[in-house]
Amino acid sequence: MGTIDVHEFISLDGVVSDPSWTAEYGFTDAMGEAIGRLTDAAILLGRNTYEMFHPAWSARGHDVESGGAFFNGAPKHVVTSTLADPLEWENSRVLGPYDPARIRQLKDATDGGIYVSGSVTLVRALLADGLVDTLNLFVYPVSLGAGLRLFAEGARVPLRLRESEAYENGVVRLTYGPPLT
Template sequence: MRKLKVIEHISLDGVVQNSADGDGFPYTDWTAPYRTPEGRDALLAAHGERFDLLLGRRTYDIWAGFWPKVPGNPMADRLNAATKYVVTHRPESLEWGPVEALGKDLVEDVRRIKAGDGPDLVLSGSSTLTSPLLEHGMADEVLLIVYPALLGTGKRFFAEGTPAQAFELAETRAMPSGIIVTSYKIAGPLPKAEV
């Protein structure tokens, strides 16, 4: 069975947004000052040599406008080669392939993909998909790249109302730039306190 790893770049206050998206977000590309060769290597290792992508439509469109135009880059080569499973209402306009459009039932589609053959899946940049996948037990691991920045505004990693979850620390690593890379295994629902 294929595993699903959620990888997110995140601020200390839980913001994952990195571009304006038409909503006036003021801190476009706020992760740039912290990028280092060591961080790049850690991110490449976290993704692995081969993987497929699970993406929301907005992330797909942003990445499709960038990664195919980056020649000779190890991350670009891996992302371009990956099959992109895209949650979208406009499947006819998917050009960056290999690609497969997913329908209205995200959980059932992800369950089908995970049961099939192929490399593990990486979900990145699509904050609206994270909460429902965690709620239905579809994610196996969460890897957070935590930046030493407080943004105060922007899209958050977990949506309000996401069911409580327990996580087990798998690994953590501090980078000289101040970034902390932390990997968690999903432990399941968080038990409620007994009254």
């Protein structure tokens, strides 16, 4: 059975939209290693993230060093009600509209980690349905004041801190899992 491992770049005030604001902090080797540990067996994306990732990653080919080998070679499952197969990006298929039972089937059929990045609407639904195994927040030392936030107003999402790591650029990775029951 697979795991769902989410990765988000997030500001101190919870903003996750358009991560171009992260560029001024740079990207450390240790951050790359942490994300690399999440890229295992498959990718699960919402439509918007698929449409951003496809041109960015497909142009990199299958180079291991850049991550292209994983992003282009791994099976990609796209949660969408507006796209249809065949998708342009290699090894991509439409999973259909969000359905927690379908996601559970994907987890059951996957041997290893299922990587999710961005895809805020999808991540919110996965969290609400208890389907996220690890939530990896790369918290940047900035408050943006406006923008799409990971947690919708009024959402209560209990989590348990599993691990944390500080990087030389001021970013902190907080890895959460489901709360203890």
